[in-house]
Amino acid sequence: MEIPNPEPEVVRLRDILDSPTYQASRAQLPLALGKDLNGRPYVADLRDMPHILIAGATGSGKSVCLNTIITSLVYRHTPKTLRLLMVDPKMVELSTYRLLPHLRHKVVTDPQDAAGLLKWAVLEMDRRYNLLNANGVRSIGEFNERVEEGATLRRFEPKGADDDSDRGIYDEGVLPYVVVVVDELADLMMTVQSEVERPLTFLAQKARAIGIHLIVATQRPSVNVITGLIKANFPSRIAFRVASKTDSRTILDQNGADSLLGNGDMLFLPPSTSEPVRIQGAYISTAETDRMMAWYRDQIEIRNKALDEVEAAKESDILEQMRAFEHEAEMAVGAEDAGDWDDLFRAAGEVCVQNQQGSTSLLQRKLKVGYGRAARIVDQLHDAGILGPSEGSKAREVLVGLDELETICGHRGL
Numbered sequence: 001m002e003i004p005n006p007e008p009e010v011v012r013l014r015d016i017l018d019s020p021t022y023q024a025s026r027a028q029l030p031l032a033l034g035k036d037l038n039g040r041p042y043v044a045d046l047r048d049m050p051h052i053l054i055a056g057a058t059g060s061g062k063s064v065c066l067n068t069i070i071t072s073l074v075y076r077h078t079p080k081t082l083r084l085l086m087v088d089p090k091m092v093e094l095s096t097y098r099l100l101p102h103l104r105h106k107v108v109t110d111p112q113d114a115a116g117l118l119k120w121a122v123l124e125m126d127r128r129y130n131l132l133n134a135n136g137v138r139s140i141g142e143f144n145e146r147v148e149e150g151a152t153l154r155r156f157e158p159k160g161a162d163d164d165s166d167r168g169i170y171d172e173g174v175l176p177y178v179v180v181v182v183d184e185l186a187d188l189m190m191t192v193q194s195e196v197e198r199p200l201t202f203l204a205q206k207a208r209a210i211g212i213h214l215i216v217a218t219q220r221p222s223v224n225v226i227t228g229l230i231k232a233n234f235p236s237r238i239a240f241r242v243a244s245k246t247d248s249r250t251i252l253d254q255n256g257a258d259s260l261l262g263n264g265d266m267l268f269l270p271p272s273t274s275e276p277v278r279i280q281g282a283y284i285s286t287a288e289t290d291r292m293m294a295w296y297r298d299q300i301e302i303r304n305k306a307l308d309e310v311e312a313a314k315e316s317d318i319l320e321q322m323r324a325f326e327h328e329a330e331m332a333v334g335a336e337d338a339g340d341w342d343d344l345f346r347a348a349g350e351v352c353v354q355n356q357q358g359s360t361s362l363l364q365r366k367l368k369v370g371y372g373r374a375a376r377i378v379d380q381l382h383d384a385g386i387l388g389p390s391e392g393s394k395a396r397e398v399l400v401g402l403d404e405l406e407t408i409c410g411h412r413g414l
Helices: 013-018 062-076 111-134 140-148 185-206 228-232 245-252 286-298 302-306 309-314 318-337 345-355 360-367 371-383 402-411
Strands: 030-036 041-045 052-055 082-087 177-182 212-218 236-239 265-269 277-281
Touching (some): 013 030, 013 041, 030 062, 030 265, 052 062, 052 245, 062 177, 111 140, 111 177, 111 212, 111 318, 345 360, 345 402, 360 371
Parallel strands (some): 052 212, 052 236, 082 177
Antiparallel strands (some): 030 041
């Protein structure tokens, strides 16, 4: 039987971070959640979870929990090894982190921009899987170990026929962990559900091995917000006090969260278990968070110290990147619907014949076009019999020579 302490103790995050449990933890992404019923610090590894769903009514401690999780992560990592993406439709909870150097993009408040951010994360997931596949490794940890050992690693893009032998060498350093923090899922599900549920599901299903993790919170744990599709792919959950047994079952699949005391009292359901752990959540005050951000503001050059200028220059605006990608895709679809052959069809065919291979990335590099247009041209070259069928991550085989290419283009008036 559990009896509330008449004189509850405030669990300070500082105490957890200074504890031997946290200091000696070998977790790659340690989360200082609080203390268990025996008064022992409780530290979990986000990498093992690998995503967290957090729910709790107003005033239950959900927002403080998000702050402790973010602080736990940046306490251990520099911007070179950890990048954060934050979505805050309420425009108040996460805005305090706007100067955090770990941010890959500014804090997003618009639901449509949030959808774009999640879609970018899916593209980044695919890019990383292609990179791992090109180097025969299975996880971000194994890949980063090889980078630190000085091993020669390959980019995913094929080298082409030019003489620059270094073009295909990977030289961008370790892959940082990417943690996506969504403060209020309900606002997104009410406005752009069709655009956020799919990328959230893709990421939850596949992103673990390549170091992308999700932390999603809501104060309305109804079935309309935490849909079966989302719930099935978030094995780790944190429940604060909720209004009803129904809400408790929605988040935990069992009663209990409705009987919590509030003020950080939580039930943490680790992955692969059915019995939640009761924890008194760690507390970080607004003043402490403000002091941390003031330190970063005073040390504004920390980003340039942690990320060299070359890497920083490569980081284009995520939403601009997504808008360009979607524009290319729309143009490609429109041209296909009109039955048009791309204006660069002949040039693309010549590139493939000269390099004796065909791929989207090769055309992107040689013709300076976006992914969507390059992918459409590759499909057209295949339909015209110039390129062979897709072979997974391998470049396509070229089936014709320059004379045959000239004949094919002539028949199409190109």
